[in-house]
Amino acid sequence: MSNQFQLMREQRFRPFFFTQFLGAFNDNAFKTALITLVTFRAGQLTTLDGKMLATLLPGLFILPFFLFSATSGQIADKYEKSMLVRLTKCLEIGIMLLAAWGFMARSFWPLVAALFLMGAQSTLFGPVKYAYLPQHLREEELIGGNGMVEMGTFVAILAGEILGAWLAMANDGALLTSATVIAVAVAGYWVSRGVPHSPAADPQLRINWNPVSETWRNLKFARGNRTVWLSLLGTSWFWFYGATILAQFPTFTKDVLHGDESVFILLLTVFSLGIGIGSLLCEKLSGGKVEIGLVPFGAIGLTVFGVDLYWASLNAGAASLPAGLAHGAYDFLGALGQATHWRVLLDIALLGLFGGFYIVPLYALIQTRSEKSHQSRIIAANNILNALFMVISAVVSMALFALGLSIPQLFLATALFNVVVAAYIYRLVPEFLIRFVVWLLVHSAYRLEKRGIEQVPESGGALLVSNHTSLADVLLITAASVRPPRFAIDPRHFARPLLGAVLREGRAIPLPGEAGQVGEAARDGAPSAAMQTAQAAIESALAAGEIVVVFPETGTEADGQVRPFCPWFAALLEVLRARHPATPVLPLALHGLEDSAFAAARLRLGQRLARLRPFRRVAVTVGAPQAASAAAAESVRQALCFLADAQTVQSRL
Incomplete structure (x- = not known):
């Protein structure tokens, strides 16, 4: 696949995509209609406090995830998945019929x-x-596929x-809402019939x-894989963060921004588009691989723009309403006319954007590093x-509201x-x-x-088997490797600050090459200890199925030419030939760094600084x-x- 959008042409992806799309659409059309009614017109359904219900109802929707997810x-592991997809869509039709009765009868408890x-x-x-995707997509398609789904x-x-x-605020809203949620549920079932056998x-x-x-x-099993477990905690924190922000949007709109329902919709639009764009950009920024270096990048943005949202909210809340404003609140056009609101909207959009950078690689990491039988x-x-x-x-x-915090202060605390x-x-x-530092270095200093x-x-x-051209070789290979x-x-090299951290985290194998000529036969003919x-x-x-990179040259020269190999490499091949004959051996050529600031040649600091050139083109x-x-x-x-030579001839970097 040259890009993630081509997946939409594939039968293995397109029906599934639209099935989950319609399901998420219907969930939120129904849920938002209900929450909008209890926030802005609570008296039509119940005598309970609208602000309290706006916080509790989203929690009621996600409570079954806690109760029934393990089952x-x-x-999902025991039965064929396309059958399960169609079963869930049939259940959706029945539930939407119950919701339609609640809307038409203006009865709160059926809703x-x-x-x-x-x-x-x-x-x-x-x-x-989420188990469907790794079953039908190749590993290099997972970031793009997850990005499309998110x-x-x-x-x-x-x-x-x-x-x-x-729909909630429209005339004949009950009838329109009822008809819409039933129609979308039926359309979802129709589309699900195209989901392939899984x-x-x-x-x-x-x-x-x-x-x-x-x-x-279930939780005990998940904890068995430390990286996956912490990735699960990472995604869960994102949903804590997102739920905290989104649950307050209706009241934030009404009490802080002095807006009406259209301003609430504007906030949702900006946030959702931000997440959608961030999710799609993940494939471009990660080069089509599972790049967990984007996760810290996303986390930084969530903090920076969350803090700025607090300050922007204070400025927007302090602005006085124009005299004679209809209904005492801005509509979305009036809100867009206020300079203080633009900063709020920008912060919300960037929260969504960096949220996409944060969540998509985590989902892909969970899918690729989980046992297939337990996904x-x-x-x-x-x-x-x-x-x-x-x-x-x-x-x-x-609890924080009970302590006296305002909504902007809640955003700041989060x-x-x-x-x-x-x-x-x-x-x-x-x-x-470490992956973040490597990703940032490679994408800011090099092309x-x-x-x-x-x-x-x-x-x-x-x-x-790689040539050795610079101190940055390990970082470039790490960044390029899927x-x-x-x-x-x-x-x-373990003593170097950044490089040493990358090597230690990657469980590098100490192999003295030019320093000790390891591998040369001892005087009695046996390999050294x-x-x-x-x-x-x-x-x-x-044997454990890992990728191992070696640098077998006897030295490193500024001209970038490949030097003769150390004797230990031939000895290593002899071992592999005898014990693991099917192991693939691949040459890997690096080019463009031999005359850079990170060249392996001994240079003074001034000489290295003189060689700095931003966005230097390099190749693997x-x-x-x-x-x-x-x-x-x-x-x-x-x-x-x-x-190395062909690379030089074909492209002078």
């Missing part, structure tokens, strides 16, 4: 029941939704909320129908945590606490922060061209693989020389 995850049941229906669909979800949320708010991940699974014990077991149950664990955090969000918001949560996660999993990266196998062990590589490298240790570590990593080229059984040190070196 739903088991069902509350329908809201809870729609949450239960979405709970069943959730594990199917974009579609939030556009559907936007459209559903706009329509729901409009085999069960674990058809022999015995379902535990006890939601309490299964929820506990739906991992997604179910994610839904449990998301629901728990959103319920906690409602409770915390009410943005500042985001710093604490991010720091905690990145301390436990430095991979997130990276990747050629032949598809030659690297999607799974299984592989040995990449899979996280391990480096076998001179241990002196250091070489035996290094060989064993490389062999173990390859991977050649065709050779099986270890047929690879020889000289043939691999010749292939590497050809890549």
Whole structure:
């Protein structure tokens, strides 16, 4: 796929996309219509306080995610998924008929029941939704596919909320709302008939129908994979943050911005478009791979623009209303005419944008690093945590209001606490922060061209043999690689500040090359002890299905030419030929850094500064693989020389 939009031409993706789109649209059209009625016209349905209901009703919708997600995850792993998709759409039709009765009869409790049941229906669909993608998309399509789904979800949320708010306030709103939610449910079922067959991940699974014990077991299983578990916590925090902001939009519009229903719709529009654009940009910014370096980037934006939203809200709230304003509130045109409101809108849009950068890579990471047979149950664990955090969000918001905090102060507290949560996660999993630094460095200092990266196998062990041109080689290869590589490298590099952190986090293998010429036979003809240790570590990593990168040249020169290989590389190939003959060996050529500020040659600080050139064009080229059984040190070196020379001839960087 050249870009994510081409997935819309594929039968494996298009029906699923529109099925989930219509489901999210209908959820939010119904939910927003109900919340708008209780916020602005509560007396038509109930005598309960509208502000309290606006906070409680979203919590009621997500409560089933906490109660029933574990069971739903088991069902999604046990049964064929396209059948489950169509079943959930049939349930949606029945629930919308109940909601229509509530709207037409102006009866509050049937609407509350329908809201809870729609949450239960979405709970069943959730594990199917996110486990479907890795079953039908290749790994390099997952970022684009997740971006499309997140974009579609939030556009559907936007459209559903706009329509729901409009329907709630329209003449004959009850009839129009009822007809709309039923029609959309029927359309969703019709589209779902095109979702392709999706085999069960674990058809022999015995379902535990006890939601309490299964929820506990589900969470315990998810904790077994530390990176996945912390990614689940990361997504759940995002939903805490988002739920806190979105739940206050109706009252924020009315009490702080002095706006009417159209201003509420404007805020939803801006936020949802921000998330949609951020989700789509993830594929461009990540180069089509699972780039978790975007997660800290998104977290920074969530804090910066959350804090600025507080200050912007104070300015907007302090502005006096014009005399004689109709109904005592701005409509959306009047709000757009106020300079103070533009800053609020910009902050909300950027919160959405950076939220997209934050959430899409986390979902892709969860999908790629979860066990295939348990993917739906991992997604179910994610839904449990998301629901728990959103319920906690409602409770915390009410507690802070009881302490006297205003809505802008709630926004500020949430943005500042985001710093604490991010720091905690990145301390436990430095991979997130290191990937961010690598991504930022490569995308701010260089223009990276990747050629032949598809030659690297999607799974299984592989040995990449690279030329050594600069101190930034490890960072560029890490940034270019679809899979996280391990480096076998001179241990002196571990002492360098950023490079050492990348090597330690990536579990690099100490392999003294030019420093000690490891691998040369000892005087008795046996390999040195250091070489035996290094060989064993490389062999173990390859056997475990990991990518290992080695730099076997005897030296590094400013002309960028490939030097003769150290003897230890031939010894390593002998080991692989005997024990792992099918392991692919691939040459990897780096170009464009040999005369840069990070060149491996010994230079003074002034000389390095003189070589700084922003957005320097650099390239990473991977050649065709050779099986270890047929690879020889000289043939691999010749292939590497050809890549480096061909690269130079074809493109002067």
